Amino acid sequence: MKRPVLKLSLSLLLLAGCAPTALIPASAHVTPAAVAASPALDPAMERRIAAIVAGMTLEQKVGQMTQPDVRYITPDEVRQYYIGTVLNGGGAWPEMDKRSTVADWAAWADAYAEAALATDMTVKIPLLWGTDAVHGHNNVSGATLFPHNIGLGAAHDPDLIERIGRATARQVRATGVTWAFAPTLAVGENRRWGRTYESWSSDPAQVRAYGEAMVRGLQGGLTGDADVLATAKHYLGDGGTFNGVDQGQTRATREELLGRHGAGYLGALDADVQTVMISYSSWYDTAAGRDHGKMHGNRDLIAGVLKDQLGFDGLVVSDWNGIEQVAGCAKDRCAQAVNAGIDVFMVPEDWRAFIANTVADVREGRIPEARIDDAVTRILRVKMRSGLFDRPADASPLTGRAEALNAAALAREAVRKSVVLLKNDNAALPLRAGRKVLVVGASADSLSNQTGGWSLTWQGTENVNADFATGQTLLAALRQALGADNVVYSADGSGVEVSDFDAVVAVLGETPYAEYNGDVRFPTPVQHSLQHPADLAALQAVSGKGAPVVTVLYSGRPAYANDLINLSDAFVAAFLPGTEAAGLADVLVGGAHDFTGRLSFAWPGSACSTGDGPGNLVQFPRGYGLSYAAPAPVGRLPAPATPAACEGPDT
Ligand code: BGC
Ligand code: BGC
Numbered sequence: 001m002k003r004p005v006l007k008l009s010l011s012l013l014l015l016a017g018c019a020p021t022a023l024i025p026a027s028a029h030v031t032p033a034a035v036a037a038s039p040a041l042d043p044a045m046e047r048r049i050a051a052i053v054a055g056m057t058l059e060q061k062v063g064q065m066t067q068p069d070v071r072y073i074t075p076d077e078v079r080q081y082y083i084g085t086v087l088n089g090g091g092a093w094p095e096m097d098k099r100s101t102v103a104d105w106a107a108w109a110d111a112y113a114e115a116a117l118a119t120d121m122t123v124k125i126p127l128l129w130g131t132d133a134v135h136g137h138n139n140v141s142g143a144t145l146f147p148h149n150i151g152l153g154a155a156h157d158p159d160l161i162e163r164i165g166r167a168t169a170r171q172v173r174a175t176g177v178t179w180a181f182a183p184t185l186a187v188g189e190n191r192r193w194g195r196t197y198e199s200w201s202s203d204p205a206q207v208r209a210y211g212e213a214m215v216r217g218l219q220g221g222l223t224g225d226a227d228v229l230a231t232a233k234h235y236l237g238d239g240g241t242f243n244g245v246d247q248g249q250t251r252a253t254r255e256e257l258l259g260r261h262g263a264g265y266l267g268a269l270d271a272d273v274q275t276v277m278i279s280y281s282s283w284y285d286t287a288a289g290r291d292h293g294k295m296h297g298n299r300d301l302i303a304g305v306l307k308d309q310l311g312f313d314g315l316v317v318s319d320w321n322g323i324e325q326v327a328g329c330a331k332d333r334c335a336q337a338v339n340a341g342i343d344v345f346m347v348p349e350d351w352r353a354f355i356a357n358t359v360a361d362v363r364e365g366r367i368p369e370a371r372i373d374d375a376v377t378r379i380l381r382v383k384m385r386s387g388l389f390d391r392p393a394d395a396s397p398l399t400g401r402a403e404a405l406n407a408a409a410l411a412r413e414a415v416r417k418s419v420v421l422l423k424n425d426n427a428a429l430p431l432r433a434g435r436k437v438l439v440v441g442a443s444a445d446s447l448s449n450q451t452g453g454w455s456l457t458w459q460g461t462e463n464v465n466a467d468f469a470t471g472q473t474l475l476a477a478l479r480q481a482l483g484a485d486n487v488v489y490s491a492d493g494s495g496v497e498v499s500d501f502d503a504v505v506a507v508l509g510e511t512p513y514a515e516y517n518g519d520v521r522f523p524t525p526v527q528h529s530l531q532h533p534a535d536l537a538a539l540q541a542v543s544g545k546g547a548p549v550v551t552v553l554y555s556g557r558p559a560y561a562n563d564l565i566n567l568s569d570a571f572v573a574a575f576l577p578g579t580e581a582a583g584l585a586d587v588l589v590g591g592a593h594d595f596t597g598r599l600s601f602a603w604p605g606s607a608c609s610t611g612d613g614p615g616n617l618v619q620f621p622r623g624y625g626l627s628y629a630a631p632a633p634v635g636r637l638p639a640p641a642t643p644a645a646c647e648g649p650d651t
């Protein structure tokens with residue numbers, strides 16, 4: 001795909017940093033003609049698609065555009081309604097059994113795939129199945145889970161990201177699925193946002209480089225046995241909402257919106273990403289003083305910028321019931337979203353009504369049939385390009401293979417590279433094998449806190465360690481590295497004599513959340529100890545009692561923690577490392593592996609500082625991170641009393 005003009009001008013902006021307003025050349029708003037004819041189109045394939053579309057009824061076409069959740073549709077209904085794609089939302093498993101095996105998954109996918117090929121259409125159209133494989137194939141018990149994006153950002157290693165993409169694609173193919181709803185290309189701006197951990201960085205240039213690497217990793221050559229389709233999401237501006245409210249309003253000039261939040265899409269498009277998911281957020285143009293409403297209804301940015309100007313010729317998918325938020329629309333009806341350029345509609349439950357309503361909207365002239373034909377053409381193009389018409393998904397030798405879920409060595413490497421050493425006074429780290437270590441903190445023995453949201457379930461809650469069927473907690477990894485006899489665990493720090501130990505490891509952490517459930521609502525201060533007082537208590541129980549204290553924090557956001565840092569001799573920001581805590585033990589114990597992680601978001605110096613921009617007190621800037629090779633004392637940090645409520649609004 002070639003997008004000469006816009007691509008170039010946006011690149012210049014990104015090189016120039018993240019304040020593009022003054023820099024964007026007028027030519028950025030290219031005429032559609034500049035890129036309209038995509039050279040990537042294969043004429044023979046296009047003829048084949050056109051012939052299929054010409055032979056389809058309106059109902060069949062709308063069926064192709066409809067994406068139910070598998071919890072709400074049977075395989076036979078997929079056949080009957082000519083459904084084009086399905087998804088398993090977070091927490092949907094075969095037979096609703098969380099511990100289903102990979103073979104169960106593959107059989108489940110196969111039942112739907114076969115049903116789609118059993119329609120009465122002249123040309124049978126294979127089904128696409130999409131899944132949220134956002135840190136590995138996270139709905140599947142037994143799959144290695146990688147660090148969430150925020151941690152991967154700290155690794156600053158695009159090659160690692162590409163390898164994680166390859167490994168994730170293998171996991172997904174093992175279950176008979178060929179489409180991953182990843183990567184998230186959000187440029188997270190406000191730490192209040194519950195999806196901060198799905199963002200790699202607050203730096204658009206890093207998100208662009210990572211976006212390209214991850215799409216390349218997931219998609220490979222597109223038609224291979226270990227390739228899946230990637231999804232660039234959530235277009236556009238998901239990470240920039242006012243006050244960090246999930247699904248909220250992104251206030252920016254058009255140039256800021258494109259230059260900052262569009263960066264990742266340029267990377268993904270360079271890697272030929274085949275699908276793009278629309279954001280729940282809305283856009284308020286601060287220059288024009290105009291509210292453009294929800295992205296799901298924004299024809300200018302979807303059909304205009306993404307498809308016409310950037311030359312995206314794959315398919316655009318709506319987010320879960322996302323159409324219902326467009327003014328005047330409902331969950332099961334939104335002519336505006338169809339006309340805006342969305343091709344596939346994630347209408348998980350109300351798919352039947354959506355089909356009927358959309359057919360009526362076409363018959364009554366509210367949606368041109370040409371738009372429907374374009375949508376179906378794009379869907380068929382993506383299916384053909386990914387080889388589905390020639391070879392069923394389950395023809396991959398990975399199908400049903402449990403080994404393909406295992407990426408433990410790679411994840412361990414990723415963990416090692418993604419944890420950031422914020423403080424290491426008096427060489428409290430590394431821990432030495434053979435010494436006595438006391439471990440405290442509820443997160444030490446919790447795969448749930450270690451993996452965060454989007455892990456086995458949507459929210460990542462209601463999981464016990466055994467549900468993961470793989471990996472190990474940090475407690476287990478420390479026992480292995482230090483010798484089980486040398487490690488004593490007391491979750492709250494009670495019942496132990498701290499001075500009997502050579503060191504204490506306190507493992508603190510947020511409890512899991514996904515999407516809006518993770519928002520810290522303005523004006524509540526964003527301070528870990530406020531949100532998790534038991535962690536503060538556990539640390540207070542061991543601090544200053546005669547043994548150096550090493551704190552490891554699991555969090556989906558950089559949260560103000562100066563009080564916790566002051567109670568600790570060493571402090572490690574581990575973000576949400578996933579199932580392989582051995583990677584953490586690698587850097588904590590022995591000193592053979594140094595810390596190479598560097599912050600990809602600024603770390604706040606006050607509980608009311610929530611971003612990187614001016615007006616925020618920053619304790620540790622983006623790029624900060626200590627190492628054994630380059631130690632530097634941190635000392636006592638200022639920790640004034642936190643106000644009960646922040647003044648603001650912040651950003
Ligand atoms: C999320 C998407 C996700 C979709 C399907 C939505 O709520 O915003 O990121 O892909 O659900 O689970
Ligand atoms: C699904 C998720 C989805 C969410 C959106 C849940 O029930 O399992 O995948 O993102 O709903 O609200």
